[in-house]
Amino acid sequence: MATDSGGSVAQPDGVSGFVSDWASDQRAFKNVPWGKAMMWIFLLSDTFIFGCFLLSYMTVRMSTTETWPNASEVFALSFGGEPIPLILIAIMTFILITSSGTMVMAVNYGYRKARAKTVMWLLLTALFGATFVGMQAVEWTKLIEDGVRPWGNPWGAPQFGSTFFMITGFHGFHVSVGVLFLLIVARKVWRGDFDTEKRGFFTSRKGRYEIVETMGLYWHFVDLVWVFIFAFFYLW
Amino acid sequence: MAYFIPTAAEDVAPAEVAEVDLYHPHSFVTKYVFSQDAKVIAIQYSFTAIAIGLVALVLSWLMRLQLGFPDTFAFISAEAYYQFITMHGMIMVIYLLTALFLGGFGNYLIPLMVGARDMVFPYVNMLSYWIYLLAVLVLLASMFVPGGPTGAGWTLYPPQAILSGTPGSGAGIILMLVSLALFIVGFTMGGLNYVVTVLQARTRGMSLMRMPLTVWGIFVATILALLAFPALFVGAVMMSLDKILGTSFFMPAIVEFGELSDYDGGSPLLFQHLFWFFGHPEVYIVALPGFGIVSDLLATHARRNIFGYRMMVWAIVIIGGLSFIVWAHHMYVSGMNPYFGFFFATTTLIIAVPTALKVYNWILTLWKGNIHLTIPMLFAIGFIVTFVNGGITGLFLGNAVVDVPLSDTMFVVAHFHMVMGVAPILVIFGAIYHWFPKITGRMFNQTLGQIHFWVTFLGAYAIFLPLHYLGLLGVPRRYYEMSDTLFIPESAVTLNAFVSVVALTVGVAQVIFLFNMIWSAYKGKKADPNPWRATTLEWQTPENPPAHGNFGPELPVVYRWAYDYSVPGAKEDFIPQNVPQEEVPNTEGGLGLPMPAAHQPAE
Numbered sequence: 001m002a003t004d005s006g007g008s009v010a011q012p013d014g015v016s017g018f019v020s021d022w023a024s025d026q027r028a029f030k031n032v033p034w035g036k037a038m039m040w041i042f043l044l045s046d047t048f049i050f051g052c053f054l055l056s057y058m059t060v061r062m063s064t065t066e067t068w069p070n071a072s073e074v075f076a077l078s079f080g081g082e083p084i085p086l087i088l089i090a091i092m093t094f095i096l097i098t099s100s101g102t103m104v105m106a107v108n109y110g111y112r113k114a115r116a117k118t119v120m121w122l123l124l125t126a127l128f129g130a131t132f133v134g135m136q137a138v139e140w141t142k143l144i145e146d147g148v149r150p151w152g153n154p155w156g157a158p159q160f161g162s163t164f165f166m167i168t169g170f171h172g173f174h175v176s177v178g179v180l181f182l183l184i185v186a187r188k189v190w191r192g193d194f195d196t197e198k199r200g201f202f203t204s205r206k207g208r209y210e211i212v213e214t215m216g217l218y219w220h221f222v223d224l225v226w227v228f229i230f231a232f233f234y235l236w
Numbered sequence: 237m238a239y240f241i242p243t244a245a246e247d248v249a250p251a252e253v254a255e256v257d258l259y260h261p262h263s264f265v266t267k268y269v270f271s272q273d274a275k276v277i278a279i280q281y282s283f284t285a286i287a288i289g290l291v292a293l294v295l296s297w298l299m300r301l302q303l304g305f306p307d308t309f310a311f312i313s314a315e316a317y318y319q320f321i322t323m324h325g326m327i328m329v330i331y332l333l334t335a336l337f338l339g340g341f342g343n344y345l346i347p348l349m350v351g352a353r354d355m356v357f358p359y360v361n362m363l364s365y366w367i368y369l370l371a372v373l374v375l376l377a378s379m380f381v382p383g384g385p386t387g388a389g390w391t392l393y394p395p396q397a398i399l400s401g402t403p404g405s406g407a408g409i410i411l412m413l414v415s416l417a418l419f420i421v422g423f424t425m426g427g428l429n430y431v432v433t434v435l436q437a438r439t440r441g442m443s444l445m446r447m448p449l450t451v452w453g454i455f456v457a458t459i460l461a462l463l464a465f466p467a468l469f470v471g472a473v474m475m476s477l478d479k480i481l482g483t484s485f486f487m488p489a490i491v492e493f494g495e496l497s498d499y500d501g502g503s504p505l506l507f508q509h510l511f512w513f514f515g516h517p518e519v520y521i522v523a524l525p526g527f528g529i530v531s532d533l534l535a536t537h538a539r540r541n542i543f544g545y546r547m548m549v550w551a552i553v554i555i556g557g558l559s560f561i562v563w564a565h566h567m568y569v570s571g572m573n574p575y576f577g578f579f580f581a582t583t584t585l586i587i588a589v590p591t592a593l594k595v596y597n598w599i600l601t602l603w604k605g606n607i608h609l610t611i612p613m614l615f616a617i618g619f620i621v622t623f624v625n626g627g628i629t630g631l632f633l634g635n636a637v638v639d640v641p642l643s644d645t646m647f648v649v650a651h652f653h654m655v656m657g658v659a660p661i662l663v664i665f666g667a668i669y670h671w672f673p674k675i676t677g678r679m680f681n682q683t684l685g686q687i688h689f690w691v692t693f694l695g696a697y698a699i700f701l702p703l704h705y706l707g708l709l710g711v712p713r714r715y716y717e718m719s720d721t722l723f724i725p726e727s728a729v730t731l732n733a734f735v736s737v738v739a740l741t742v743g744v745a746q747v748i749f750l751f752n753m754i755w756s757a758y759k760g761k762k763a764d765p766n767p768w769r770a771t772t773l774e775w776q777t778p779e780n781p782p783a784h785g786n787f788g789p790e791l792p793v794v795y796r797w798a799y800d801y802s803v804p805g806a807k808e809d810f811i812p813q814n815v816p817q818e819e820v821p822n823t824e825g826g827l828g829l830p831m832p833a834a835h836q837p838a839e
């Protein structure tokens with residue numbers, strides 16, 4: 001059977017299935033639609049971008065002659081009493097990880113064509129994403145008020161501020177773009193574009209519920225990257 | 237049931253992907269300007285790339301004038317010379333070769349050769365071109381801003397790239413970095429399309445191991461580009477921040493014009509690592525498509541199946557993989573840890589193995605072939621010779637101990653011009669001549685083609701062979717003039733003048749090529765749909781040149797690999813990929829060839 005998302009071709013399992021897919025005609029990844037394949041490859045490329053950013057961060061952290069500011073003090077917040085280290089970032093991380101869970105729910109309901117529920121979970125995901133970006137803005141503001149600039153800061157190596165703003169900024173940009181696309185996809189689901197297979201503006205291809213999953217891939221990727229940024233930046 | 241790849245008509249499995257209806261353009265603008273058709277995009281890419289490439293060619297003349305006849309041209313100052321060098325190198329490598337091989341040939345050939353109607357996401361593919369054009373315009377704009385374009389060398393090494401002593405260290409370098417970032421964004425949009433089209437949108441019967449090597453070369457090169465450009469992107473972002481915001485990613489504490497600058501604690505070596513992590517794969521981004529195209533030209537014009545097809549494919553893949561772990565061979569003299577040099581010299585020499593294997597296979601393909609010395613064939617052979625030449629000097633430079641005295645001499649300039657300058661350009665010419673009848677539907681002029689080949693091929697050697705010798709004498713690279721340097725003999729000066737005269741002549745001779753292409757596109761005699769009697773799908777299209785959607789109402793089905801030339805028992809000396817075994821005209825005057833032993837009927 002011929003479909004865009006792939007028919008049901010019986011496949012051998014395991015390694016021999018892998019080999020037979022790659023030795024076959026037409027498609028190397030059976031049952032993977034074009035858009036999803038493209039997203040995976042894009043994410044691979046994007047991984048290299050983030051990888052280069054993080055490796056550069058590690059390099060300048062080693063090359064600089066001045067001391068590196070202490071993350072748990074710099075990123076502490078006090079609510080009246082003692083400063084609590086990393087409290088804001090812990091909440092942010094929790095929110096972003098939660099949004100991956102809500103995204104999974106959206107994908108799940110998308111494939112069941114439950115439009116209202118899909119939209120609900122998509123919007124919830126977008127809301128978490130927007131909250132994350134908002135809290136990041138708060139964090140930036142606080143750091144800027146404390147005197148952190150891309151070219152210097154009161155506590156030591158100027159590379160602290162430059163890598164921080166650059167990498168969290170680049171990640172925050174990814175989250176913002178994600179939120180935007182979550183809203184666009186939610187709108188499409190709401191209008192029923194994927195039931196009528198309306199053509200997408202960007203892709204000029206027919207819209208299908210797979211798009212929710214493709215969107216989800218991007219979203220989970222952005223979360224995963226955050227875990228690394230969190231570990232390298234705040235815990236090291 | 238395992239997948240069954242057809243040899244006979246009855247084996248054909250149903251299509252897995254339903255026909256997608258293409259976007260149908262109605263107006264002139266959507267057909268030829270904002271076109272989503274990969275073939276039109278390919279031509280737009282090629283014209284833009286060649287146009288900007290001509291700018292780089294003119295810059296090389298200006299440099300040669302200065303090197304050959306120092307103190308003669310008042311308008312070439314030392315600053316201007318550095319700006320010429322930088323723009324020449326960057327344009328040639330990125331805006332000409334990368335764009336032409338991947339954006340030009342990739343767009344034209346991938347869908348046609350794998351039997352697809354278009355790229356998977358034509359709209360994104362169209363955006364790719366327009367962003368590329370924007371990148372080119374920004375690059376051109378940098379030549380007209382105050383201070384001029386950057387003169388930092390195409391490697392853009394900091395700290396000097398952004399310090400005020402370097403020409404173009406103001407707006408010039410910023411626009412250069414912006415242009416590179418745009419190029420990468422645009423390329424990514426196209427590149428994702430090429431990769432997914434090859435992986436997921438082939439026609440029935442087209443398995444990966446039946447694809448022409450051209451597609452393999454472009455495919456692997458695109459993957460390299462998608463993984464290597466990120467490093468350049470990151471480098472460009474960080475250097476822009478250093479320049480604009482005054483961060484210190486790449487900038488150590490440094491004294492500029494007697495004053496301590498505000499920079500502090502950055503790592504210039506980091507930029508070199510990022511740059512060459514991109515820069516070395518870049519060499520293969522322009523070489524692998526060349527490898528693929530040459531394989532197809534040789535097989536077609538020698539009427540012989542490519543020798544060791546599987547080996548050729550794996551060699552491409554392995555070279556692609558290895559190209560990511562050799563980058564620091566460009567940094568032997570950078571002050572990095574010498575043990576690194578040992579590692580990178582080893583990996584560099586290992587890469588020579590699959591590369592040499594490809595050369596042997598090309599030669600074995602020609603061995604006892606029925607060689608037609610057509611113009612594409614001449615260029616293909618020219619490529620092999622030149623590539624071997626540049627490859628051998630590469631073995632010298634790959635060894636850290638040999639590289640240390642040779643680095644930053646004209647020997648390096650000679651090496652990389654042979655291997656990634658002249659060699660890819662020869663393939664490009666060969667490929668343009670080869671596919672010209674398909675793209676325009678007309679034949680080019682053979683005599684002009686012959687003249688063009690011999691002038692270009694011999695001329696390239698007259699230009700670049702002497703540079704090896706100059707390099708061994710110690711003539712440094714990137715020097716505006718030598719005046720009375722003691723170790724440089726008088727003969728070197730004369731030789732330099734000779735090289736310059738040849739370079740100008742050969743450069744001007746390219747007018748023959750341009751004239752031939754433009755004139756033949758309008759006035760050439762109508763070409764046969766398959767003038768070279770080739771097997772691959774692009775020659776089997778119902779219309780010539782292929783129309784929108786490429787293949788008419790029915791997509792072709794593929795029954796064989798791309799290299800069935802001179803098959804015993806067949807009447808013709810080639811069998812197109814879309815002819816099933818039982819329909820091949822045989823020498824007895826009937827139809828059909830014996831089924832291969834491995835063939836079992838479909839379940």
Ligand code: HEM
Pocket residue numbers: 293296297299300303321322324325326328329333388389390391649653656657658661699712713714715739743
């Ligand atoms: C048309 C024939 C060409 C001529 C006459 C020519 C000439 C030159 C000259 C004179 C230099 C400067 C050498 C020095 O003083 O260091 C140079 C540099 C360079 N050329 Fe070419 N070139 C040609 C074609 C190409 C092509 C096709 C490429 C494509 C890869 C290329 C890539 C480069 C690069 C990367 C540099 C180094 C720039 C730098 O040092 O920053 N050239 N070329």
Ligand SMILES: [Cu+2]
Pocket residue numbers: 515516519562563565566
């Ligand atoms: Cu290299």
